[in-house]
Structure formats: structure tokens, C-alpha cells
Amino acid sequence: MTATPFVVGRRAVPARAGAATRVxxxxxxxxxxxxxxxxxxxSDPAFTSRVLALANSAYYGLSGRVGTLPYAVSVxxxxxxxxxxxxxxxxxxxxxxxxxxxxEQAATAATAATxxxxxxxxxxxxxxxxxxxxxxxAALLHQQHPLPRLCLPxxxxxxxxHRHERELYGVGxxxxxxxxxxxxxxxxxxxxxxxxxxxxPLPDAAPLSRTLHAARTxxxxxLLPDPGTGRAHGTLQRLSEGRLTDLExxxxxxxxxxxxxxxxxxxxx
Amino acid sequence: MSEHPPxxxxxxxxxxxxxxxxxxxxxxxxxxxxxxxxxxxxxxxxVRLTWANEAARTLLxxxxxxxxxYALATVVPVRQPGPADWTTVVSEILGHRQSARLGLWHxxxxxxxxxxxxxxxxxxxxxxxxxxxxxxxxxxxxxxxAEEAARESEHRFxxxxxxxxxxxxxxxxxxxxxxxxxxxxxxxxVERRSLLGTQWLTAIHPEDLPGLLDTLDxxxxxxxxxxxxxxxxxxxxxxxxxxxxxxxxxPRRAAxxxxxxxxxxxRRAWETQLAYQAGHDxxxxxxxxxxxxxxxxxxxxxxRLRARDAAxxxxxxxxxxxxxxxxxHEAGDRVLIEVAQRLAGTARDHDLVARIxxxxxxxxxxxxxxxADAEAAATxxxxxxxxPFLVAGEAVRLSASIGIALVGEYETPTLLLQAADxxxxxxxxxxxxxxxxxAAGADGQEPRP
Numbered sequence: 262m263t264a265t266p267f268v269v270g271r272r273a274v275p276a277r278a279g280a281a282t283r284v285x286x287x288x289x290x291x292x293x294x295x296x297x298x299x300x301x302x303x304s305d306p307a308f309t310s311r312v313l314a315l316a317n318s319a320y321y322g323l324s325g326r327v328g329t330l331p332y333a334v335s336v337x338x339x340x341x342x343x344x345x346x347x348x349x350x351x352x353x354x355x356x357x358x359x360x361x362x363x364x365e366q367a368a369t370a371a372t373a374a375t376x377x378x379x380x381x382x383x384x385x386x387x388x389x390x391x392x393x394x395x396x397x398x399a400a401l402l403h404q405q406h407p408l409p410r411l412c413l414p415x416x417x418x419x420x421x422x423h424r425h426e427r428e429l430y431g432v433g434x435x436x437x438x439x440x441x442x443x444x445x446x447x448x449x450x451x452x453x454x455x456x457x458x459x460x461x462p463l464p465d466a467a468p469l470s471r472t473l474h475a476a477r478t479x480x481x482x483x484l485l486p487d488p489g490t491g492r493a494h495g496t497l498q499r500l501s502e503g504r505l506t507d508l509e510x511x512x513x514x515x516x517x518x519x520x521x522x523x524x525x526x527x528x529x530x
Numbered sequence: 531m532s533e534h535p536p537x538x539x540x541x542x543x544x545x546x547x548x549x550x551x552x553x554x555x556x557x558x559x560x561x562x563x564x565x566x567x568x569x570x571x572x573x574x575x576x577v578r579l580t581w582a583n584e585a586a587r588t589l590l591x592x593x594x595x596x597x598x599x600y601a602l603a604t605v606v607p608v609r610q611p612g613p614a615d616w617t618t619v620v621s622e623i624l625g626h627r628q629s630a631r632l633g634l635w636h637x638x639x640x641x642x643x644x645x646x647x648x649x650x651x652x653x654x655x656x657x658x659x660x661x662x663x664x665x666x667x668x669x670x671x672x673x674x675x676a677e678e679a680a681r682e683s684e685h686r687f688x689x690x691x692x693x694x695x696x697x698x699x700x701x702x703x704x705x706x707x708x709x710x711x712x713x714x715x716x717x718x719x720v721e722r723r724s725l726l727g728t729q730w731l732t733a734i735h736p737e738d739l740p741g742l743l744d745t746l747d748x749x750x751x752x753x754x755x756x757x758x759x760x761x762x763x764x765x766x767x768x769x770x771x772x773x774x775x776x777x778x779x780x781p782r783r784a785a786x787x788x789x790x791x792x793x794x795x796x797r798r799a800w801e802t803q804l805a806y807q808a809g810h811d812x813x814x815x816x817x818x819x820x821x822x823x824x825x826x827x828x829x830x831x832x833x834r835l836r837a838r839d840a841a842x843x844x845x846x847x848x849x850x851x852x853x854x855x856x857x858x859h860e861a862g863d864r865v866l867i868e869v870a871q872r873l874a875g876t877a878r879d880h881d882l883v884a885r886i887x888x889x890x891x892x893x894x895x896x897x898x899x900x901x902a903d904a905e906a907a908a909t910x911x912x913x914x915x916x917x918p919f920l921v922a923g924e925a926v927r928l929s930a931s932i933g934i935a936l937v938g939e940y941e942t943p944t945l946l947l948q949a950a951d952x953x954x955x956x957x958x959x960x961x962x963x964x965x966x967x968x969a970a971g972a973d974g975q976e977p978r979p
Contacts, residue, residue: 379767380799423920461867463860464812495874499815499867503806504799509768 280305281346285446288339288346298342299330308349311530312337315345318527320372320520340386343447344393350445351401359400360407362484365521367393368528369483372521374476376513380504381475383468391451391469392476395458398438402430423459435459462500471500482510483518566590566666569657570602572624577602577617580661589650589666590640606641614639616652620664623654632656637678640666651677697771697791699730703784705746717771717793719764735760742773749775750785758794770798813863814870816891817884825882825894826943833938838897840937841904844950845873845911847889848929848962853921861922868921869928872914876907892947901936901967908932908965929963931955939968 283301287293302308309330316333317325327333334342352358374392378385406429426433432440439456443449454470458477462470478496481488497505505513561567566586570577579602582592590606602617616638623631635651642648653665669677691698691711697718702708710725718725718733725733734742738759745757754776761769775789809821817825829840847869854862866889873891874883880896893911898904911932918925933953940946953966960966 461864463863463867492871492875495815495871498806499810502803503810504802506802 280308281350284308284342284346285350288343289446289448295331295334298334298339302334302342303330305349307354308345311345311349311354311528312342314530315341315527319523320527338386340390341393344390347394347397347442347445347447351397351441352404353397353400358404360403363396363400363403364525364528365484366480367396368525369480369517369521370395370473370476372524373479373483373517374472376517376520377475377479377501377505378468378472380501381468381472383472387451387469388472388476391454391473392480394438394442395455395473395477396434396438397442397455398434398436401437401441402426402432402434405430433459475500475505479510479514479517482514483521568664568666570620570624570662570664571660572662573601575625577621577624579605586666589642589668591642616640616650616666619652620654624662635667635677637669694790697793699787699789699791701778701786701788703786704750705731705743714791717769717791718761733761735762745773745775746787749777749787752777752779752785758798768795769793770795811870811885814867814885816870816874817882819884819886822882822884822886822892822894823943825884826937826946829894829896829937830941830943830946836897838899841895841898841901841907842935842937842946842950843893843895843904843908843911843965844933844935844947844954845891845893845930846932846954846958847891847915848931848958850889850928853926853928857922857924857926864921865919865926865928868919869915872917873911876910876914892950898936901934904934904936905965905967908934912963912965931957931962932965933957934965934967936968 280301283304284298287298287301302312312330312333313327315321316327316336317323321327321336323336327336337345348354353363371389371392374388375385378388423433430437435456435458439452442455443452450469454467454473457470458473462474466474475497478493478500482490482493494507494510497510498507562583564583564585566589567583568579568586569581571580579600580598582590586592592605602620606617614637619636619638623636631654633653633655635653638650638652639648640650649669650666651669655663655665657663691700691709694711694713697714697716698709698711699707699714700709706727707725707730710722710730712722715722715725718730720733731739731742742757742759745755748755754774756772756774758770758772761771763769770793772792772794773789774792775787778786778788780786809817811818826842833839850862850865853865866885869889869891870883870885873893877883877893878896882894882896884892884894886892893907895904895907898907912930915928915930918927931954933950933956935946935949935953937946940949949968953968956966957964
């Protein structure tokens with residue numbers, strides 16, 4: 262298999278995701294109103310239930326109190342609605358559609374990105390969206406042929422996954438995810454960050470790029486049994502120019518772990 | 531005078547056959563013979579007099595045979611009405627329903643021919659059923675000035691404190707707070723009532739609480755102090771504050787304190803970042819040359835006090851220029867970051883890894899027993915760099931030339947670095963991918979084991 266057939270094949274949004282398609286258009290339309298978004302989501306019962314489930318999750322602190330779709334949309338915000346639309350368009354809600362551990366990693370990275378965004382001066386909504394979707398390519402590749410392992414920044418051999426994906430699919434998951442999202446009108450600046458999410462940020466990197474890398478590092482600390490703590494702490498300190506010290510990282514990881522569990526519940530509906 | 535005010539009908543309250551209650555007749559006598567007291571009733575926009583005792587009639591020169599039921603202004607004519615006239619004060623309190631002013635003493639004056647007796651204080655109390663009791667008391671000038679000054683001072687303090695851009699805490703006794711301003715409420719993110727008493731201590735980060743309690747001991751003993759501490763995070767935000775505490779000694783009361791609280795989270799983050807930038811290499815996050823020289827100075831100064839020596843490993847990459855030239859500077863920079871992480875991965879807790887220029891790194895080994903220890907560390911570094919680097923989609927290989935010098939054999943950081951640098955050049959001349967120990971001399975070239 263080569264990269265080209267895969268990406269082209271994914272450009273079309275699946276037919277069952279008509280509501281998601283309308284959401285893609287609406288969130289970028291400056292004239293769109295919440296009512297338009299609500300109408301689009303409301304046309305798909307599965308989408309509606311996911312939006313309500315997430316808004317009622319403990320992550321947002323309103324458990325059980327969000328009864329209507331307009332209220333749920335205002336709680337989540339347009340960016341998060343867009344991320345949910347992506348997951349529906351990509352069929353990630355179907356059984357077996359994602360590799361094991363996919364949602365745990367996505368929820369943890371999204372939580373971590375939101376928590377560290379202020380440290381880097383990045384927008385927290387963009388950060389959440391990036392954290393949740395940066396591994397989308399891994400799920401899409403997995404749907405072609407099950408992946409051997411998830412995308413993690415600190416595997417024993419960092420090149421192994423990349424080589425494996427190239428051999429199996431002709432394209433890496435970062436590139437594949439960015440290409441599909443671009444074809445679904447996802448903002449170009451976010452697509453570019455997803456395409457480069459395995460590249461180490463240089464000193465002049467944008468705040469959002471640092472945020473995503475720091476979030477991925479924190480997600481590893483929260484999820485992996487042996488995450489290479491020393492290296493991860495060094496990375497966080499370098500990215501934040503000393504603002505995230507070893508002393509602060511420990512409590513941060515605990516907070517990310519707790520909050521991402523709540524988010525995961527909401528995402529699973 | 532009795533604490534029971536007269537009713538609007540002119541008779542003291544509290545005598546309705548309540549067992550054990552004071553006889554109404556006694557209260558009536560007490561009211562009649564007590565300090566100047568009047569009963570009034572609000573009537574439309576005006577205030578009508580319903581009762582006045584002997585002292586009030588004398589003070590206010592009420593000569594009318596039966597003044598009851600008439601408007602206050604007609605019973606007690608005022609030759610020159612002004613804002614401080616007591617009838618004006620009473621009318622204001624009742625006319626504008628300024629309930630906050632009820633029950634408090636207010637300075638006023640009465641229209642008295644003797645100027646020394648013109649100064650009074652007036653208090654209006656709600657007697658219920660639309661009736662009010664007005665008490666007057668004559669005051670000496672100096673007493674009035676002092677009380678007004680005190681009240682003014684208190685009013686000014688509250689206005690100032692409430693709108694101050696810093697948090698303000700005032701203890702009522704010991705560590706118990708009697709007042710916090712709105713800025714402190716904002717900083718902590720906790721309701722005001724949950725900060726009074728000793729509850730404010732629960733807003734302090736548990737790890738910083740023991741230090742704060744020690745500081746408070748010092749302050750309550752009469753010594754001003756400053757301290758920096760963290761608050762319990764609210765909405766995921768860790769706040770750092772600076773407390774400036776001053777002791778307050780009040781007669782007949784336990785020692786207290788007053789404190790200002792400044793949110794220094796942003797300043798602290800900025801200071802941390804500046805300190806980091808001053809001592810670290812921006813690209814790799816390793817220590818920079820300045821931090822390296824400081825560390826070497828410390829190692830040289832303390833070498834005679836320590837049982838073990840320290841060593842310097844000067845590491846220069848082989849073939850890095852080709853990577854830069856063929857794959858571009860960005861790829862080269864990413865290789866340097868990865869090199870830094872791998873070198874840092876070989877370091878122990880008391881080692882320091884620095885980048886001092888382009889592709890030159892220096893590792894200070896904090897404790898070595900001999901050259902052999904330093905050489906073992908150099909071997910670990912060469913092994914760590916031997917794994918290929920994936921950059922710009924390509925796997926590239928690198929090696930390094932390392933020169934070793936022991937701290938104990940040199941007098942200054944410069945001489946020490948020069949010695950390690952000489953070793954590095956010798957390793958480079960031999961083809962790289964190896965280390966040379968300076969102690970081995972010109973002939974002591976050590977091929978990589």
C-alpha cells in the first residue's frame with residue numbers, strides 16, 4: 262500500500278457523518294449561530310448523545326445538569342464540538358475502530374494540553390483539540406490494518422513505529438492524520454502541528470507547538486509504567502524555559518491523571 | 531437610662547405582665563429622669579415628636595406646654611438650620627431610611643445660646659411600629675473630636691483596604707482573622723466568610739503552612755516579617771503570593787498582625803524563566819558556559835574538602851558539520867537536542883552536562899575515584915551517541931571525540947577546560963569516536979575500548 266491511495270480514500274467523509282460535515286462548515290463560518298450548530302448536531306442521535314454525555318461528564322463539573330443541546334454546546338465550545346465531529350466522521354465511535362489505549366492517550370493528552378496551555382501562553386481550546394486529535398492518523402491507519410502499537414513519543418526505539426508505518430502503509434500516522442483533517446477543512450495551522458507532532462520543537466517554536474509536545478510528554482508520564490522520567494522532566498523544563506520544574510511536574514501528572522479519567526468517561530458516553 | 535426605649539405613646543415598653551419583668555412604672559421614671567431622650571414617629575416626609583423627657587426639654591428649650599404630636603421642626607425651631615443640626619440628622623436617618631445609621635451615635639449640634647453646650651451626639655433607635663427613640667448626649671469638644679477622628683479613621687481604613695490592589699488581612703487576635711479585603715478573596719478564590727477566623731490557613735498550600743506558622747510566631751512576638759508561599763490551587767492555577775506581615779499590639783488584647791498579600795505568580799514565573807535563561811542553553815536546555823564555569827569554580831574551591839575528585843569530559847561531535855550542510859540547520863538543531871538528551875541520560879545526579887558552543891558539550895562528573903571512572907563515563911557517552919539519529923526522515927550516524935581532565939590536577943576553570951580540550955583534539959586527530967585522557971600525556975592516546 263502506498264500513501265496516496267490511503268489519503269485519497271479518506272478524503273470523503275463517510276455518508277453516515279452528514280451531521281459532522283455540516284459541523285465542519287459551521288464552526289468556521291463567522292455568521293454561524295449556536296442554534297445552527299445545535300440543529301446540525303441534533304439531526305444525528307449518536308452525535309447528540311455524545312455531546313450531551315461529554316458536557317455532563319465530571320470533567321466539566323456539571324454532571325447531570327446539562328439537559329439540553331444548546332446548553333451542552335455552550336459548555337463544550339465550538340472547538341471541542343469540532344473535535345467530536347472529527348471522531349464521528351472518522352468512525353472512531355465504532356467498536357474496534359481504534360487501537361487499544363487510543364482514547365486513554367487522547368483524553369490524557371487533551372487534559373494535559375489544557376492544563377499546560379497557560380504556561381506557554383497558548384489558547385486552551387486549541388490545545389484541547391490538538392491533544393485529542395493529534396493521534397487521529399494512528400486510528401485511521403489502524404482501520405486499514407491493525408497497528409502494532411500506539412504513537413508514543415518515548416518508546417525504547419523512537420524510530421521503530423515510524424519505520425513500521427512506512428513499510429505497512431507507506432505513510433506515517435502524523436502525516437496521514439494531518440492530511441485527512443486538512444481535507445475535512447480543519448484549520449491549516451492545527452493540521453501542520455499534527456503533521457509535525459513527532460518533531461522536537463526548536464527554541465522559536467510557537468506556543469501551541471510547545472504545548473502539544475509538553476502535553477504528550479505529560480501524557481506519557483501519566484500513562485506509561487516506565488516513562489523515562491529524567492528525560493521527560495528535562496524536556497518539560499526545556500520547553501517551558503524552567504517554568505515547569507521537577508517539583509511541579511509530579512502534582513501536575515496526578516492532576517492530569519485524575520481529570521483525564523473524567524474526560525474519558527465523557528468521551529465514551 | 532434604661533435599655534428599654536419608651537414607646538411611641540410616651541410610655542416605656544416591657545411591662546405587659548411578663549413574670550419577672552421590670553415594673554413599667556420604674557422604667558417610666560428611669561426614662562423621665564434619664565439623659566435627654568425623645569420619642570418620634572415618621573409621618574409622611576416629616577418627623578413628629580411624641581414624647582420628650584425632662585432633660586431633653588431642658589436641653590432643647592422646649593417651652594410649649596404640650597408639644598406632643600407636632601412636627602419636630604415646629605416644636606424645636608432652629609434659628610440657622612444646617613447639615614449638622616440634630617433635627618437634620620434625625621430627619622436624614624428616618625427620611626432616607628438609612629438603616630445602616632440606626633443605633634449609631636452621630637455628631638450634631640443643638641441650637642443652644644451657650645456655644646460650649648451646642649455640641650451633642652444623637653442616636654436614633656428603631657422602637658418598632660414606626661416609632662423611634664432619639665437619644666442625645668452632650669459631648670465635650672475634645673471627646674467629640676477624638677471619637678470623630680476614630681470613626682473617620684476606621685471609615686478611611688475600610689475604604690482604603692477594600693479597594694486596595696493588594697490583599698489585606700487583619701487579625702482580631704493571634705492568627706485569627708477579623709477582616710480580609712476583596713482582593714484577598716479574589717486571590718484565593720475562596721468565599722470571604724470561609725477566610726475569617728483560622729479558616730484562611732486552609733487556603734495555604736499544605737507544604738508551606740509550617741513555614742507560615744513559624745513566621746506568624748515571629749510576627750506575634752513583635753517582629754515584622756516577609757514570606758513567599760503557595761496557595762491551594764484553584765481551577766488548576768497555582769498561585770504564589772508574597773506576604774508582608776507587621777505585628778499589631780493593642781492594649782488589653784492578645785497580640786495580632788496586619789498583612790498585605792501580593793499575587794506574585796506572574797512575577798515569579800518570569801523570574802524563574804529569567805534565571806533559567808541566564809544559566810541554560812536555549813536550544814538544548816543544558817547548562818550554558820556561564821553555569822559551567824560557576825560549577826567548575828565550585829568544584830575547584832571545594833576539592834580539598836572532598837574525599838573524591840571530579841572530572842571534566844570535553845565532547846565534540848564528529849561529522850556534525852556534514853549533517854548541517856546536507857540536511858539543513860533545523861535538522862542539525864534537532865540532532866543537537868537529541869545529543870543533549872542522550873548525554874544527560876548518561877549523567878548521574880551530581881553530574882552537570884553543558885553545551886558551550888555549536889557542537890561542543892562538556893560533562894562535569896561530580897565524583898570520580900580515578901581516571902578509570904571518568905573513562906567509563908566517556909565510554910557510556912560514546913555508546914549513547916552510537917545509536918542512529920532520525921532526522922528529516924533520515925537516519926544519520928554520529929560519533930564524538932572526548933577529552934578527559936581531572937579537576938584535582940588544575941588550578942583554574944580555564945586551565946581545566948584547556949586540558950580537556952587538548953585531549954579532545956588528540957582524540958579527533960586519531961579519527962574521532964574515542965576519548966583521550968589528559969593525564970596520559972601526549973603519548974597516552976587511548977583508543978576506544
